[in-house]
Amino acid sequence: QVHVVESGGGLVQAGGSLRLSCTASGSIFSFNPMYWYRQAPGKQLELVAVIDGDGSTGYADSVKGRFTISRDNADLTVYLQMNSLKPEDTAVYYCNARWGDNYQFESWGPGTQVTVSS
Numbered sequence: 001q002v003h004v005v006e007s008g009g010g011l012v013q014a015g016g017s018l019r020l021s022c023t024a025s026g027s028i029f030s031f032n033p034m035y036w037y038r039q040a041p042g043k044q045l046e047l048v049a050v051i052d053g054d055g056s057t058g059y060a061d062s063v064k065g066r067f068t069i070s071r072d073n074a075d076l077t078v079y080l081q082m083n084s085l086k087p088e089d090t091a092v093y094y095c096n097a098r099w100g101d102n103y104q105f106e107s108w109g110p111g112t113q114v115t116v117s118s
Helices: none
Strands: 002-007 010-013 018-026 034-039 046-051 057-059 067-072 077-082 091-099 105-108 112-117
Touching: 002 091, 002 105, 018 034, 018 091, 018 112, 034 067, 034 077, 046 067, 046 077, 057 067
Parallel strands: 010 112
Antiparallel strands: 002 018, 018 077, 034 046, 034 091, 046 057, 067 077, 091 105, 091 112
């Protein structure tokens, strides 16, 4: 079993920054891929960023150049640094961990609210 929990959300003005954290526990290791998703009111869940065990990363076009995903393998923590925030970034942000022999299982955190005011 793997558990993840997010923190760091809040209210920020447009143009500001926030850093989200996701701490994992259980049968998870530094090489497991980790993801950040978000869901805005009335919209579908959107993949925001991913980081693989080798440190390679990927981003949604909407956040490229503004968001940075990173991980601290010693603490099993993944971060999402969000800069130049826009009102359209307002959403609940979720951390997702993939695990198992073929990463066939996934665990979700409860989410953290990010609100960007204009």
